[in-house]
Amino acid sequence: MKVLIVGGAGFLGKRLASTIATQGGLHMGQVAQLTLVDLAFPEEMHKDGSFKCIEGDFSEASVMQSLIEEKPDIIFHLAAVVSGEAEKNFELGMRVNFQGSLQMLEMCRSRDYHPRIVFASSCGVFGGDVKQTISHTTGPKPRSSYGTQKAMVELLMNDYSRRGFVDARSIRLPTISVRPGKPNAATSSFLSGIVREPLNGQKATYPVQESAKFWLLSPKKVIQNFLHAANIDAGKLGDDRMITLPGITVSVEEMLQSLERIAGPKVAALASYEPDEFLQSIVLTWPPYFDTSVAESLGFVKDNSVDELILNYIQEEKIKLPNI
Amino acid sequence: MKVLIVGGAGFLGKRLASTIATQGGLHMGQVAQLTLVDLAFPEEMHKDGSFKCIEGDFSEASVMQSLIEEKPDIIFHLAAVVSGEAEKNFELGMRVNFQGSLQMLEMCRSRDYHPRIVFASSCGVFGGDVKQTISHTTGPKPRSSYGTQKAMVELLMNDYSRRGFVDARSIRLPTISVRPGKPNAATSSFLSGIVREPLNGQKATYPVQESAKFWLLSPKKVIQNFLHAANIDAGKLGDDRMITLPGITVSVEEMLQSLERIAGPKVAALASYEPDEFLQSIVLTWPPYFDTSVAESLGFVKDNSVDELILNYIQEEKIKLPNI
Numbered sequence: 001m002k003v004l005i006v007g008g009a010g011f012l013g014k015r016l017a018s019t020i021a022t023q024g025g026l027h028m029g030q031v032a033q034l035t036l037v038d039l040a041f042p043e044e045m046h047k048d049g050s051f052k053c054i055e056g057d058f059s060e061a062s063v064m065q066s067l068i069e070e071k072p073d074i075i076f077h078l079a080a081v082v083s084g085e086a087e088k089n090f091e092l093g094m095r096v097n098f099q100g101s102l103q104m105l106e107m108c109r110s111r112d113y114h115p116r117i118v119f120a121s122s123c124g125v126f127g128g129d130v131k132q133t134i135s136h137t138t139g140p141k142p143r144s145s146y147g148t149q150k151a152m153v154e155l156l157m158n159d160y161s162r163r164g165f166v167d168a169r170s171i172r173l174p175t176i177s178v179r180p181g182k183p184n185a186a187t188s189s190f191l192s193g194i195v196r197e198p199l200n201g202q203k204a205t206y207p208v209q210e211s212a213k214f215w216l217l218s219p220k221k222v223i224q225n226f227l228h229a230a231n232i233d234a235g236k237l238g239d240d241r242m243i244t245l246p247g248i249t250v251s252v253e254e255m256l257q258s259l260e261r262i263a264g265p266k267v268a269a270l271a272s273y274e275p276d277e278f279l280q281s282i283v284l285t286w287p288p289y290f291d292t293s294v295a296e297s298l299g300f301v302k303d304n305s306v307d308e309l310i311l312n313y314i315q316e317e318k319i320k321l322p323n324i
Numbered sequence: 325m326k327v328l329i330v331g332g333a334g335f336l337g338k339r340l341a342s343t344i345a346t347q348g349g350l351h352m353g354q355v356a357q358l359t360l361v362d363l364a365f366p367e368e369m370h371k372d373g374s375f376k377c378i379e380g381d382f383s384e385a386s387v388m389q390s391l392i393e394e395k396p397d398i399i400f401h402l403a404a405v406v407s408g409e410a411e412k413n414f415e416l417g418m419r420v421n422f423q424g425s426l427q428m429l430e431m432c433r434s435r436d437y438h439p440r441i442v443f444a445s446s447c448g449v450f451g452g453d454v455k456q457t458i459s460h461t462t463g464p465k466p467r468s469s470y471g472t473q474k475a476m477v478e479l480l481m482n483d484y485s486r487r488g489f490v491d492a493r494s495i496r497l498p499t500i501s502v503r504p505g506k507p508n509a510a511t512s513s514f515l516s517g518i519v520r521e522p523l524n525g526q527k528a529t530y531p532v533q534e535s536a537k538f539w540l541l542s543p544k545k546v547i548q549n550f551l552h553a554a555n556i557d558a559g560k561l562g563d564d565r566m567i568t569l570p571g572i573t574v575s576v577e578e579m580l581q582s583l584e585r586i587a588g589p590k591v592a593a594l595a596s597y598e599p600d601e602f603l604q605s606i607v608l609t610w611p612p613y614f615d616t617s618v619a620e621s622l623g624f625v626k627d628n629s630v631d632e633l634i635l636n637y638i639q640e641e642k643i644k645l646p647n648i
Contacts, residue, residue, distance in 0.1 A: 090487065128564060137456065139463025140479070141564055148483040152476045155464070159472040163414065240452060240465055 001029035007079030008036025021050035059100025143285035174247035207276030246302035325353035331403030332360025345374035383424025421473035467609035498571035531600035570626035
């Protein structure tokens with residue numbers, strides 16, 4: 001079986017690749033070939049013999065064409081211009097997030113080849129009334145171009161699946177926290193930063209008030225959900241391939257309290273409020289309350305507490321608590 | 325003020341044009357120029373001095389470009405490949421219904437000109453569980469490519485409006501009944517045919533069982549709603565420009581009973597059941613139950629009864645009841 005990860009150098013793509021390479025976890029068959037495509041890969045990924053790294057922009061036809069010619073059995077599509085960037089550069093977001101995804105689907109359709117596709121969508125498709133509880137039937141009302149582009153691709157994934165062109169599953173990712181590494185241009189970046197940086201002895205800021213709540217999922221659980229999305233039987237899904245992933249509702253205050261419990265008050269005090277109107281205008285439109293009973297009954301998983309989110313990060317990334 | 329109707333030769337486009345030309349009804353200003361574009365116009369429309377008819381495919385850049393250069397203040401976008409055709413010819417539907425609409429929006433954006441756009445979307449964006457009541461927050465789960473394309477354009481209209489590129493309003497049309505004229509390739513065509521043809525002394529068929537229910541609106545009320553959508557203040561709508569129009573839930577049986585009350589049993593008996601799997605596979609996925617209180621509170625209107633639908637048709641089209 002051939003597996004392709006589009007956006008394979010990103011934090012989640014990389015982690016998904018290494019999980020598949022070392023632990024397997026895909027039930028459709030034995031992985032004989034694991035290919036990753038992304039704009040660039042770090043040297044250690046090129047040297048890793050367990051997968052092949054192709055450098056290129058998946059939204060360019062020539063790049064994607066040669067990958068599709070290989071007819072991967074499963075395509076994990078995680079490539080995207082992140083939310084902040086897509087808001088600032090509308091054309092780039094439309095080209096990559098929307099047109100690139102449509103082109104991928106068209107390449108599958110025109111070759112009459114029907115791969116399973118796991119598409120990384122986002123809970124950023126929701127917006128507007130943040131007091132409502134988002135259920136399986138709630139409609140996307142994005143308040144960002146990123147969310148709009150994701151919601152449009154979800155519709156395509158559904159229609160191409162209904163018509164039998166592909167066998168897609170769109171999983172809507174909560175904000176992933178705690179992400180290792182550096183801050184990025186995602187508007188949710190601070191929701192990892194306020195834990196990660198203080199645990200590294202560094203200052204961090206959050207652009208919203210402490211009472212603001214978010215819908216979070218750990219890197220560990222999201223990878224499990226990616227694999228589960230690839231494994232789940234098409235018959236169980238029917239014509240509706242949009243799955244809002246489970247998560248936990250956590251306020252900035254609760255994150256900082258948890259950080260204090262785990263690493264002490266001095267570490268937690270490294271995070272401070274620094275209002276940012278641009279970020280507020282996007283992240284405060286994300287509803288933090290969800291009823292994901294449908295996804296849970298399909299076997300998708302979540303974390304149990306905010307402490308678990310932070311402790312998992314400390315354990316997985318082998319973080320030493322700062323001595324302050 | 326300049327007004328453009330894209331899809332101006334269609335049944336609704338034509339009616340909208342003649343309403344605007346003869347009765348006005350647009351509050352933004354005096355209509356100085358009314359232009360219609362469509363693939364072809366009948367001779368009598370070309371001769372009608374109250375509007376200008378341009379023949380061409382709006383989804384071709386050269387056609388649309390010259391119309392956009394005129395900078396119409398209001399664009400009514402009614403052009404589409406109908407549901408049955410978009411299901412049978414996937415590429416045509418994507419090109420016209422989706423790409424044509426995106427191109428129109430891009431032409432406005434790139435010219436930094438911000439027209440008001442009234443987009444004719446469809447209740448066909450909904451699908452799946454037909455027992456649920458569709459509310460303002462229910463998400464599109466189309467079970468047709470037509471519905472998918474409409475839902476994608478709605479998302480674009482919202483995002484382009486949120487960003488200030490245009491000032492759009494997407495109105496989701498119920499099935500319009502009773503349409504005058506001939507049957508068309510819309511999968512809902514029979515919902516006019518079973519009234520229209522018998523009233524003309526001709527046989528008609530319906531492809532679903534008599535108990536099947538649909539969400540209907542008369543031509544008269546939909547035109548009122550088009551004008552209202554153009555008139556409503558942007559501030560009242562905020563960032564959410566998707567409006568599910570009011571209608572009435574009517575079964576095929578209730579339509580035939582009404583026809584019998586109005587025109588007698590012999591006329592009603594001209595309609596008969598002729599199952600059609602293709603049509604069933606689409607129209608039976610359309611939910612017939614809606615809560616449109618939000619649209620009604622915004623001033624959008626509906627008919628009061630199925631009798632009103634049929635009597636309006638008889639009156640407006642000056643139908644003489646068949647002598648049978």
